[in-house]
């Protein structure tokens with residue numbers, strides 16, 4: 001236990017303000033569950049100062065780390081998740097040697113009940129991935145910080161890469177005997193209950209779902225993207241609603257309502273601050289700055305649900321100084337307050353481009 005008297009910690013990661021929102025809700029869920037351990041969030045320069053301040057109110061330690069990105073567009077495209085190369089940043093958790101043992105949690109996890117018993121497990125303990133159960137899912141895992149392990153992982157990433165382009169493929173390659181060596185390193189599924197499992201195996205969910213300890217909102221559809229979605233009477237909707245309860249009661253109040261979710265709500269209600277925060281120049285600049293970056297992998301532009309806006313803007317960004325008549329018309333419409341805010345100018349379309357910029 002607590003070797004060398006060092007503390008133990010829960011660790012998460014946020015490289016953008018959107019994922020930081022997930023981290024905030026996660027931190028509050030851990031406090032609510034009465035954990036005895038420290039809460040640590042690793043952040044990168046993509047997180048704004050305002051958000052950093054808010055994180056330091058919820059976490060014991062906010063630790064800045066460098067972005068590590070696989071840049072592996074080809075493998076990430078196989079999962080249709082071009083944004084996940086950046087998850088290699090997660091590897092930095094092994095450098096937190098001020099702690100004797102840690103549990104890593106993705107920022108899209110929600111803790112339903114006290115799980116401090118996880119710290120009795122050894123590295124590397126994790127739950128099966130529902131897509132390929134001989135691999136573990138890297139959204140929840142017990143590990144022992146060690147510079148040596150960190151170096152080995154970085155070397156593996158450089159030499160052979162990750163078979164999925166993200167951290168999960170790499171970690172499963174490094175800890176390759178997880179599936180067979182020691183059953184005590186298999187965490188029960190209730191410690192990493194993928195929200196979508198509620199419909200892939202509903203009878204099991206009905207039988208065991210009451211014991212869920214940690215929910216993981218795996219996939220591209222995160223709770224912070226959908227204020228309205230979530231039918232509290234459906235199994236998955238119940239967890240979504242639980243996430244939103246914490247957001248509304250603990251996070252929203254703390255940020256004084258200035259958060260982008262407020263901006264999104266205003267936006268979708270048509271209450272857009274056309275000449276202030278939401279003015280055309282502000283939004284446009286951030287989008288084009290991103291598209292003009294030559295190192296942006298092509299896959300990040302092509303894949304995803306935002307192709308209409310993205311492809312339109314990509315054309316424009318080739319000659320940023322000279323907007324086409326179509327874009328001038330769009331700008332004029334925007335400035336008249338007649339933007340297509342539920343369609344091509346939807347908050348989600350624009351936010352996704354901003355997030356790509358923030359991730360760089």
Ligand SMILES: O=c1ccn([C@@H]2O[C@H](COP(=O)(O)OP(=O)(O)O[C@H]3O[C@H](CO)[C@@H](O)[C@H](O)[C@H]3O)[C@@H](O)[C@H]2O)c(=O)[nH]1
Pocket residue numbers: 012013014015016019083084086087090105106107108109137138139140164165166167168169217218219220359
């Ligand atoms: O732009 C990003 C993307 C991810 N993250 C962090 O990395 C985690 C993993 O990303 P996420 O979107 O949660 O991935 P999943 O949908 O959960 O997909 C799976 O695949 C990922 C890549 O291998 C693994 O990291 C996950 O644990 C695994 O569940 C997040 O929770 C965050 O903590 C960021 O901070 N910024």
Ligand SMILES: [Mn+2]
Pocket residue numbers: 106107108109139216217218219
């Ligand atoms: Mn996740």
